[in-house]
Amino acid sequence: MQRLAFKMKLNPGQKEAYKQRHDQLWPELKKLLKDSGVSEYSIFLDEETDTLFAFQKVSGDGGSQDLADNDIVKKWWAFMADIMETNPDNSPVSVSLEEVFYME
Numbered sequence: 864m865q866r867l868a869f870k871m872k873l874n875p876g877q878k879e880a881y882k883q884r885h886d887q888l889w890p891e892l893k894k895l896l897k898d899s900g901v902s903e904y905s906i907f908l909d910e911e912t913d914t915l916f917a918f919q920k921v922s923g924d925g926g927s928q929d930l931a932d933n934d935i936v937k938k939w940w941a942f943m944a945d946i947m948e949t950n951p952d953n954s955p956v957s958v959s960l961e962e963v964f965y966m967e
Contacts, residue, residue, distance in 0.1 A: 866919070867918070867920075867921055867959070868959070870916050870960060871915040872956060873914075873948075874946050878910065881915075884946075891935050895933060899921075899923075899930060903918070915947075931954060
């Protein structure tokens, strides 16, 4: 089991929209993530900087960041593009984070 973490950037004032959209996560996207080995996925917000911190537990070698070619993921990115920092293909600007401490 891998533990993956990365950060993204929310546009200012978009906390409620971001939360609402994730509270209504599409069932087909949730199934895709689980089928891809993502067993846990949490996203936290630092309201001072609008930085989103994401954490996943993943079985196998991949994670949600490896699903860029999937049509469901592309549709989700387009749906989220107006409220967060994105790349030209609508994917969230995402920076992987290195684990420097873990306690079981």
